[in-house]
Amino acid sequence: MTDVTPSFDAAPVRAYLQGLQTRIAEAIGALDGKPFVADTWTRPLGERLRGGGVTTILEDGALIERGGIGFSDVSGDALPPSASAARPQLAGRGFEAMGVSLVMHPRNPHCPTVHMNVRLLAATKAGEPPVFWFGGGMDLTPSYGYEEDARHFHRVCRDALAPFGIELYPRFKHGCDEYFFLKHRNEMRGVGGIFFDDFDELGFARSFEMMQSVGDAFLEAYVPILEKRRATPYGEHERAFQAYRRGRYVEFNLVFDRGTLFGLQSGGRTESILLSMPPVAHWRYDWQPEPGTPEARLTSEFLKPRDWLE
Amino acid sequence: MTDVTPSFDAAPVRAYLQGLQTRIAEAIGALDGKPFVADTWTRPLGERLRGGGVTTILEDGALIERGGIGFSDVSGDALPPSASAARPQLAGRGFEAMGVSLVMHPRNPHCPTVHMNVRLLAATKAGEPPVFWFGGGMDLTPSYGYEEDARHFHRVCRDALAPFGIELYPRFKHGCDEYFFLKHRNEMRGVGGIFFDDFDELGFARSFEMMQSVGDAFLEAYVPILEKRRATPYGEHERAFQAYRRGRYVEFNLVFDRGTLFGLQSGGRTESILLSMPPVAHWRYDWQPEPGTPEARLTSEFLKPRDWLE
Numbered sequence: 168m169t170d171v172t173p174s175f176d177a178a179p180v181r182a183y184l185q186g187l188q189t190r191i192a193e194a195i196g197a198l199d200g201k202p203f204v205a206d207t208w209t210r211p212l213g214e215r216l217r218g219g220g221v222t223t224i225l226e227d228g229a230l231i232e233r234g235g236i237g238f239s240d241v242s243g244d245a246l247p248p249s250a251s252a253a254r255p256q257l258a259g260r261g262f263e264a265m266g267v268s269l270v271m272h273p274r275n276p277h278c279p280t281v282h283m284n285v286r287l288l289a290a291t292k293a294g295e296p297p298v299f300w301f302g303g304g305m306d307l308t309p310s311y312g313y314e315e316d317a318r319h320f321h322r323v324c325r326d327a328l329a330p331f332g333i334e335l336y337p338r339f340k341h342g343c344d345e346y347f348f349l350k351h352r353n354e355m356r357g358v359g360g361i362f363f364d365d366f367d368e369l370g371f372a373r374s375f376e377m378m379q380s381v382g383d384a385f386l387e388a389y390v391p392i393l394e395k396r397r398a399t400p401y402g403e404h405e406r407a408f409q410a411y412r413r414g415r416y417v418e419f420n421l422v423f424d425r426g427t428l429f430g431l432q433s434g435g436r437t438e439s440i441l442l443s444m445p446p447v448a449h450w451r452y453d454w455q456p457e458p459g460t461p462e463a464r465l466t467s468e469f470l471k472p473r474d475w476l477e
Numbered sequence: 478m479t480d481v482t483p484s485f486d487a488a489p490v491r492a493y494l495q496g497l498q499t500r501i502a503e504a505i506g507a508l509d510g511k512p513f514v515a516d517t518w519t520r521p522l523g524e525r526l527r528g529g530g531v532t533t534i535l536e537d538g539a540l541i542e543r544g545g546i547g548f549s550d551v552s553g554d555a556l557p558p559s560a561s562a563a564r565p566q567l568a569g570r571g572f573e574a575m576g577v578s579l580v581m582h583p584r585n586p587h588c589p590t591v592h593m594n595v596r597l598l599a600a601t602k603a604g605e606p607p608v609f610w611f612g613g614g615m616d617l618t619p620s621y622g623y624e625e626d627a628r629h630f631h632r633v634c635r636d637a638l639a640p641f642g643i644e645l646y647p648r649f650k651h652g653c654d655e656y657f658f659l660k661h662r663n664e665m666r667g668v669g670g671i672f673f674d675d676f677d678e679l680g681f682a683r684s685f686e687m688m689q690s691v692g693d694a695f696l697e698a699y700v701p702i703l704e705k706r707r708a709t710p711y712g713e714h715e716r717a718f719q720a721y722r723r724g725r726y727v728e729f730n731l732v733f734d735r736g737t738l739f740g741l742q743s744g745g746r747t748e749s750i751l752l753s754m755p756p757v758a759h760w761r762y763d764w765q766p767e768p769g770t771p772e773a774r775l776t777s778e779f780l781k782p783r784d785w786l787e
Contacts, residue, residue, distance in 0.1 A: 206763065224762045235762065285587070292673045351747045421731035422741065431732065437661045440643035444724070451756070452534045452545065453516065 171172045174371040175299055176279070177263065180287045181240060183375075184267045185221075187285070187382045189239045190385040192210030192223045194386050198393060198468065199228040208436055215434060216243045226446065230278070230397055234271035236440030239264070239435075244285055246290055253365055257298060260290040267301070267382065268426065270443040271389070276409035277399040279309035279316065279357070281389050284426065285382045287375075301378045302364040307392075308416060309410040310425055311461050312469035316392045317358040321475035323460065325363045327384035329370065333376045339363045344472040349419050354470040356419045360388075364474065370430065408462050411454065413445035420444070484681040485609055487573065489595045491550055493685075493765055495531075496579045497595070497692045498548045501579060502533045504696050508703060509538040513546065524560075525744060526553045532749045536756070540588070540707055544581035545752030549574070549745075557743040563675055567608060570600040575691065576613070578736065581699070586719035587709040589619035589626065589667070591699050592753070595692045597685075605787045606761065609681065610687045613673040615695055616653055618667030618726060621717040621771050622779035624704045627668040631709060631785035634671045635695035641679060641687040649673045650735040654782040659729050664780040670698075687691065718772050721764060723755035730754070 183227030192203040194271055200349025202225070209219035225231045273280070279296040283301035307320045325336040343362035346357055361381070420427050420443050430440035456462035502513040512535070530549030535541045552573040576596025576755055583590070595613035617630045621639035635646040653672035671691070677684055730737050730753050740750035766772035 218492075222762075233760070233762075266650070273609065351741045351750075414769060417727060417758070418731060418751075421728060431661045440661075440762045441728075442762060446760060447720070448727070448758050449756060450543070450751065450754035452536060452543075452752060 175289070175297055176287065176371075179266065180375060180378075181265055183379055183382070184238055184240075184265060184285070188221065188223065188236050188267050190402070192225075192236055192384060195231065195234065195271065196363060197226060198390065199225060199230040201228040203234075208439070210241070210260075210436075211293065214242055215245075218242055220436070220439060222436075222442060224319070224442065226454055227405070230273055230275075230276070230393065232272050232437040233275040233444075233446035234269070234273075235439075236267065236269040237439045237442060239439065241265075241433075241435070242291075243433060246424075247298050247429055253297075254290075258296075259289045262291060265287045268443075269385075272413070272445045274391065275397055275399060276310045277313075277396040277419075278393055278399050279307050279396075280413075280437050280445070281308070282306055282390075283309060283382075283385045284364050285378045287378070294457075299367060300364070301374050302382055303358060303378060304343055304362035305341060305381070305388060306357055306360035306362065307389075308412075309469065310412045310465065311405070312358070316395070317469070317473075317475045319358060319391060320358070320388050322475045323384050323388035327380045328361065328377070328413070332372070333378075335363075336361065336366050341472075347359065347419065349415060352380065352415065352418070353423075354415075354466060355472065356416065356470075358469050358475065359472070407449065408456075410445075410447050410449040411451060413448040416443075416445055417448045485599070485607055486681075487597065487599065488686060489577065491575055493551075493689055493692070494548055494575060494595065498531065498533065498546050501577075501696060502535075502639075504700065505541065505544065505581065506535060509535060511535060511538040511541075513544075518749070520551070520746075521621050521770075525555075526551055528552055530746070530749060532746075532752060534725070534752065538584070540583055540585075540703065542582050542584040543754075543756035543770075544583075545577070545578065545749075546579040547749045547752060548577050549749065551575075551743075552601075552648055566598075567600045568626055570602050570608075572601060573597075573599045573607075578753075579695075581706070581725070582755045583703065585653070585707055586620045586708060586711050586715040587623075587706040588703055589617050589706075590723075590755070591618070591694075592616055593695045593699075594662050595688050597688070600649055609677060610674070611676045611684050613688060614649060614653055614670060615691065615698060616657055616667055616670035616672065617699075618722075619779065619785040620722045620775065621715070622668065622775050626705070627779070627783075627785045629701060630668070630670060630698050633694050633698035634691075635786060637706070638671065638687070638688045640690065640776065641683070645672065645673075651773035651782075659725060659730065662709060662725065662731075664725075664776060665782065666726065666780075668785065669782070687711070717759065718766075720755075720757050720759040721761060722760040722775075724760050726753075726755055727758045 196202040203223040206222045218241030223236045225234045246262045268284040270282045283305035289297040289299040291297045328335040339361035343359045346362045513533040516532045528551030535544045556572045558671045578594040591613035599607040599609040638645040649671035653669045656672045728745045784786040
């Protein structure tokens, strides 16, 4: 029997993802002083969806107001429409999806929210080799914009991708600007980062290495920003603006985010999917910040595509 | 020239809707003590969408923490997919849509949130008569359930529909239970009410009368509940539960609500569409109320289809 996909192997990807979750939870938990709590879940065999995962959560920490890191490894009988939109020939195939996804909502409004995700998806069919692709990225969403933070975050993203092709950072940066965009608000979710999907062009082994480089870069991209901003004073005014901006985060995730839709459509575990929700969000009719304030500058200077490597 | 739709006439519908908005704003504003503020908006001719509306808002009132009543009258070049899903033969037609939609989020957690909508949609095509239908309904979403409130609300809905056919209330009540359902939570948004769409079976004039009967019944259905509950004492515990439940309201409206999707897809006015959002919403990982508490009884006794006329 000839193995037609000699390099496809989900086991090392699974091991990497589990280790990544643990490393990040330990690092952020140590910074906070309050550890993440792990919640292990499984779905019994025989359902439409099989598998399980570990969701680690930190709520009401000194640094992290609500943050979660989810590892999941699930397989199903039919690829959901949101996953096969770009590859209609795969609709209805079985699938295996594994990944780590995290969102951190810090308490201090000067500390930005961050999202990171790395994942492997394989579409399976009896008698045929699996079709696989990697996806992921990370992006930063400040309530109060700091140019040096955006520059640092983007530089780390660029450096993580550089060994795999100098063209990848601008391509994935553009992908991020396009993806994390609120059409109904005509604004970006944040200052972007990198986003990739349907990625298999380097072959399995090298594509997996690229995904690891992105995952490994997360702490270097985010922790220095947390450390720099965590002691910046703030009051009720800044908290109110943060809650208002978190409403936009909710709008993006529930209306546009394919990962959220994939999870909800495929009968995923709701509490794990919605760990991306902020602890609190406010809505206020037609609210506009005073011109010239830091709140106004967020939209005018930060929430649009910019070259952050200049 | 023969008029093939002798009874279709949008003008009296428009007049009724504008009057309804004014009546409700005056009544609820008087109850609160703080008047609704009207924000009139138009879209210039020549865009893909034409028309305008009046959004009336009350925020930070003594009784209403955030409430809005939107009247809009818009026409467009192509019916959005969310509106023609049930009638694919109309896809791509021009359309005129007019309606009143309201959501009230009271401050007191013992006062339920309410939603009401009445609307007329007409699909237009040069040289052909317009295809019209009415839609709407009202539904109640308590944080703390009171059986007598749910019964009162449903009785008023039944009485409003009775003159138009004794079978309408059970049909529309069932439609409401099915529509306002959060699949990913396996629970209803609230205690239901009535919901109808694609309604033209009584002809234009009589269908319009039915829509008016529903709109006219709103204050009778809701105001007695506000008056009964507005002075019920509450504290931080009840406010926290209310904020948690409002997160579910956000989830329904952004993930499932066709009106919201119709508005956002058709390039509608974002602030008017999202006036349904609560002032504040909380998310908390896998939170469960203590068994036997009023918070636990909400889910076990109220958020499932029940016969409220028993």
